[in-house]
Amino acid sequence: MERKTIDLDQGWDYMQKGIMKLKRILEGLPETPFSSEEYMMLYTTIYNMCTQKPPHDYSQQLYDKYKEAFEEYITSTVLPSLREKHDEFMLRELVKRWANHKVMVRWLSHFFHYLDRYFIARRSLPPLNEVGLTCFRDLVYIELKDNAKDAIITLIDKEREGEQIDRSLLKNVLDIYVEIGMGQMDNYEQDFEAHLLRETGPYYSRKASNWIQEDTCLDYMLKSKECVEKERDRVSHYLHSSSKPKLVEKVQRELLVVFVTELFENENSGCRALLKDDKVEDLSLWCRLYHEIPNGLKPVANVFKQHITAEGTVLVQQAEDAAMNHAGHAVQEQVLIRKIIELHDKYTEYVTNYFLNHTLFHKALKEAFDIFCNKTVGGSSSSELLATFCDNILKKGGGDKMGDEAIEETLEKVVKLLAYISDKDLFAEFYRKKLARRLLFDRSANDDHERSILTKLKQQCGGQFTVKMERMVTDLTLARENQTSFVEYLSNNSNANPGIDLSVTVLTTGFWPSYKSSDLNLPLEMVKCVEVFKGFYETKTKHRKLTWIYSLGQCNVNGKFGQKTIELIVSTYQAATLLLFNSPDRLSYSEVMSQLNLTHDDLVRLLHSLSCAKYKILIKEPNTKTISQNDYFEFNSKFSDRMRRIKIPLPPVDERKKIVEDVDKDRRYAIDAAIVRIMKSRKVLDRQQLVSECVEQLSRMFKPDIKAIKKRMEDLISRDYLERDKENPNTFRYLA
Structure with a gap:
């Protein structure tokens, strides 16, 4: 059956009835909802009018009338209702009208859906939804956007001053600015956001100008923090999220950037004053406020660095002054290291807990410690001071007042300080020298602590840094096993009897510091000991050569002074010297020298320790405090002491110069x-x-x-490792 043709006017009259019913519903007038039959009839009417054969296909005309329906409703009803209201009332009406308009667009788009599916798609025309929204934008939004913007900003200003406002209303109005852009933010940004930002600057500028005159820095920053938080809160409740960084930046600029100098330089409550008074909570607030501002923390970090540098420099100067006055020089140096560790603990905690663990503050901390941790005190480098500090903790009696955990914790902190020392190789050499003395003379308090710090040093500086030290510790373990074997060897070989108790420590050349070896003429008693041990050692290996370092030896010698016997703990050199006086009792300086085969310097130290120091085992003629080549020495049979066992020390030798020379040599190789x-x-x-x-x-x-590097370059050229380019003398070539 052929479908009846619907005339345009006839069909549109029917559609108008449906549209009128929709308008009445939107206006809140008494009206029954659309039934499914009504909805289908309206949809079918459009469908039929669009699918009739030409010239009765009214698709274009219906598309135009769809737009006219909106324009007519807006002009006759919407605009008059908006024009008669103002301020907040106008905003409420605008929200209501926008909500109604979206409902109308949705319903009419359904009625005219066939146009969207076929006609619009084929003609590439704007879809029905867009046409409906565009009508509102062109007729309502463009006329009212400025009034609405002013009303919104007025309400925001009221809220900033502490008044309660209807936030949901602002959210709904601002959604219109966003939605009217249909996917673009231009309307929101240009018609509202730009104006808000323009108003925000002067508002907070006025506030800041008053606060900076009246408040302390802390109060000012607390108010600034509150303002920033409130602006963020506004964004979360009714502004679009894209406004957040712009709005916060504007507030931060007016409150924090513009007045940063005044806040910084305030004598009583500025950044420097807060650091000086250890007001860490206030400093933490400062950092939280400024860390979001580009380069905002840089000035704070600079002041932090200057503050630490000043404090550290004062500590170093105090130790230097004490050294100049010879007031407990060695003690003051150790106190200095402890104070520097305390300083590092304090400001590391600042960085971690109060300064957001920010890299800028870590960098400032490092640069500050780099400055004063590399100063010399009383002629001692920081490398030496740090090595001596470790030695004092690790040797017997040094860390007795500290528990194991406290020692471990202190060693951990020392290794952290080492990171700031520029001459780590010098520390390594000083540490190795002191480690050797602890190990060789059984002065180490705890093997576990020795291994622990080596592990920490290895983690900090790499395996190459500690390889020799680790082998030294291993050597001592092997040496103890070797001594046990030697004791067994003596018990199993009755012919191999050294005549005295003998303990020998065998070390590996290359891992230990270099020690002076001399051709000391040993007494017969000691020669026999050496021969017996050589015989034992050859049973273990024939491929190693033993070099005897007598300067490291220690002897327990019984001295008979009248009716009393006193055990003397002396060095091998001292023991060899004393044994010369068994017969005869009196010898000249030159006789002692020829019999021992020692250098003048070594002999002066020996004879001084035995005749001029605390324990005068030998009597010197003439009785002066210095040793000369014309002196005579005689065994002091009348020597007495309340102790039955005494240790006679040798005068200390300043090894610093040799250590520095050795390090310089190693540096050339490096x-x-x-x-x-x-x-x-x-x-x-x-x-x-x-x-x-x-x-x-x-x-x-x-x-x-730099000069040393250039000198080594010249040396490598002379040894044919490098050559200069013939055309450019500043260019070098490698010679394979």
Whole structure:
């Protein structure tokens, strides 16, 4: 059956009835809801009018009338209702009208849905939903946007001043600015946000100008924090989320950036004053406020660095003054290290707990400690002071007042301080020297602590840093096993009897510090000991040569002074000297020298310790405080002491100079190796870049001198490792 053709006017009259019913519903007038039959009839009417054969296909006309329906409703009803209201009432009406308009768009889009599916798609026309929203934008939004914007900003200003406002109303109005852009934020940003930001600046500028005059820095910052938080709160409740960074930045600028100098330099409550008074909670607030501002923490970090540097420099100067006055020099140096550790603990806690663990403050802390941790005190480098501090803790009696946990914790902190020391190789050499004395003379309090700090040093500085030290500890373990074997050897070989109790420590050359070995003429008693041990050692290995370091030896000698016997704890050299006086009792300086085969310097130290120091085992003629080559020495048979066992120390030798010389020699090798390593991989390099890369590689262990690097480059050229480019003398080539 052929479908009856619907005329345009006839069909539109029917549609108008449906549209009128929809308008009445929107206006809140008495009206029954649309039934499914009504909805289908309206949809079918449009469908039929669009699918009739030309010239009765009214798709274009219906598309136009769809738009006209909105325009007519807006012009006749919506705009008059909005124009008669103002301020907050106008905003409420606008929200209501926008909600109604969206409902109308949704219903009419359903009625006219066939147009969307076919006609609009084929003609590439704006879809029905967009047409409906565009009508509201062009007729309502454009006329009222400025009034609405002013009303919104007025309400925001009231809220900033502490008044209660209807936040949900603002949220709904601002949603119109967003939704009217149909996916674009231009309307929201240009018609509202830009104006809000423009008003916000002067508002907070006025506030800041008053507060900075009246309040302390802390009160000012607390108010600033509250303002920033409230603006964030506004965004979360009714502004669009995209406004948050812009609005917060505007507030931060007016409150914190503009007045940063005044806040910083305030004599009583500025940043410097807070640091000086240890007001960490206030400093923490400062950091939380400024860390979101680009480069906002940089000035705070700079002041932090200056403050730590000043405090550390004062500590160093106090120790230096004590050293100049010879007031407990060694004690003051150890106190200095403890104070520096306390200082590091204090400001590390600041950075971690109060300064957001921010890298800028870690950097400031490091740079500050780099400055004063590398100063010398009383002629001692920081490397030596740190090594001595470790020695005092680790040797017997040094850490007795500290528990195991406290010692471990202190060692951990010392290793952290080492990170700031530029001459780590010098520390390693001083530490190795002191470790050797602890191990060789049984002065180490606890093997576990010795191994523990080596593990910490290895983690901090790498395996190469501790390899020799670790082998030293291992050597001592092997030496003890070796001594046990030697005792067994003596018990099993009745012919091999040294005549005296003998303990020998066998060490591996290369791992231990270099010690002076001399051709000391040993007494017969000691010669026999050496021969017996050699015989034992040859049973274990024939491929190793023993070199005897008599300077490290220690002897227990019984001295008979009249009716009393006193046990003397002396060095091998001292023992050999004393044994000369068994017969005859009196010897000249030159006789002692020829019989012992020692240098003048060594002999002066020996004879001084035995005749001029606390325990005068020998009587010197003439009776002066210094040793000369014309002196005579005689056994003091009348010597007495209330102790039955005394230790006679040798005058201390300042080993600092030799250690520094050894380190300098090692540095030359390290620089050579770095230059060759770099050139081997790069083949050709200019002078400046080679020096730069060399410094970068070596700075982990020591701060290389540029002149020293250039000198080593010249040396490598003379040894045919490098050559200069013939055309450019500042360019070097590697010679394979």
